[in-house]
Amino acid sequence: MKFLYSLLVLSLFISCAKVEPQSATTSEVNFQKFIVKQSQYQMDKAQDIFLETPWYIYDENNHIIWPIFTVYALRTQGQYYKFQITDYYNSKAQPGHYSIRFENQNAEIIERVVEAQGCGNVYTNQDYDQCVLDPKKNIYTYLNIQTGQSFKTDQEEAKSRNDWHIAFNGTNVRINSGKYGPGDVRVANLFTYTDFFKNNIADFQKIAEVSFSDKGARFFNLELDPKNVAYSLPPGVDRIIYEDQWFRVDPATNFHQATKENWWLVRGNRSQSYFRFNISNIEEITNEDDIETVFHFKLYKQSETEEQFNETPLHWKLPSFSSKKRLIRACYDLDSQQIVNCKTQDWEIKFTALNRKNQRRWKIEVSSGAIGPLSEEDILARKSGRNL
Known part of the structure; x- marks a missing residue:
């Protein structure tokens, strides 16, 4: 093992030796074009952001995991952060030692270090397939980004804990949401420097230049707004208005209760x-x-001719429905506040209920996308739903 560490240190030294001083031309690159710009409105589709936009690239020749300094946004409980993974090795060239840069809403930059070797990586651990089957080895390190505290535990326990936001195991990253935990964490891609890849081939020289200089601070310090970005749905959540975010069940009565603190832009x-x-x-x-059952909706409408949301809320009490009927499907036109035909008319919200003995399953789908869940304070601060 010491031999492998020494070899890695040597590889890093050789890579560093190749790095040339950053030229004025490089420092004057227009980074604005690498800021991710896409509609914030999300459809009913889950996505693993760390697979879609990876934080690293593997250098097969030197067996090195290089961060590519992607800047991500993270939202939890109405708070917004941006973060960037800046290193995967410690000073002894041991892998699985994350260095992570965070910035909170107060523009305070915080550096976190997390040891999360776990099973490593399929490229670097020849026993990876066996390791992931061993619960004693396949352990994530769970980080609370607000306190800086981290802990290790098995994945089943993590699914019931709210005291973490993001977790690491080798090169794998997951968030406290969806199938991994009960939290409300959402992550989005803010900035991806695609110039690291020409014709889909990694330029390790260019990556090393950044790695051995400011470790991506030139990207992180750009004007990047974590509020106005497309937050993807995490694995295990395939509806933007998800069940455990708009209702909860009283175990004593089996009645459903509205989670009225959550809002969406539709x-x-x-x-x-x-x-x-x-x-x-x-x-x-x-x-x-x-x-x-009777639903009550609260709406603020911004019509096609209005620049902002109307300040007067609309209250819509819907007709009752019974669990006696096995399958219920209703489509709601928020514009006209009418229940409409799902196949022949326009709608924004579709509600489906499947009723069986002692079990009621509900779900909501959207036709044109939504943003959320958001706190009431957050959504009232958003004066318009247009151009997001």
Whole structure:
């Protein structure tokens, strides 16, 4: 093992020796074109952001994991951060030692170091396939970005804990949300320096130049707004208005209760209209062996001709429905506040209920995309839904 570490140190030294001083031309590169610009409105589709936009590239010739200094945004409990993985090795060239740069909403930059060797990487660990099957070795390190505290635990326990935001195991990264945990963490790609790759071939010389100088600070310090970016749905969450974010179940009564603190920006289907959307109440009563349900929606509308959301909220009480009916499907036109035909008319929200004995399964789908969940403070600060 010491021999491998020595070899890695030598490889890093050789790579460093090749690096030439950064030229004035390089420092004057227009980085603005590498800022990710796409609609913030998300459809009902899960995405693993760390697979879609990896934080590293593997140098097969030198067996080195190089960070490529992608800048990510992270949202949790109404707080926004940007972060960047800047190193994967410690001073002894041991892998799995993350250096991570965070910036919070107060523009305070914090450096975190996390030891998370775990099973390493499929490229560098010849026993990787066996390692991931061993729960004693396949261990993630879980980081709370607000406190800086980290801990190791098995993946089953992590699924029930809210005291972490992001976790690492070798080169794998996951967040506390979806199938990995009960949290509300969302991650987005803010900046990707694609000039590291010409014709889809990694330029390790250029990557090394950044790695051995400011470790991507030139990218991180750009004017990047973590609020106005497309946050993808995490693995295990394939609907933007997801069940555990808009209702919860009272175990004593089996009644559903609205999670009224969560809001969404919903894009209109047939026109340039937008809505601040909230499920403000769910009324339920028992009717013999069945449950009668009434939804209450709270809306702020921005019509096609308005520059901002109307300041007066709209309250829409929907007709009741019963769990006696096995399958319920209803489409809601937020523009007209009417229930419409799902196949022949325009709608923004589709509700589906599948009722079986002692079990009710609900889901909401969107037709044209939404942003959320957002806190009430956050959504009221957004004066317009247009051009996002």
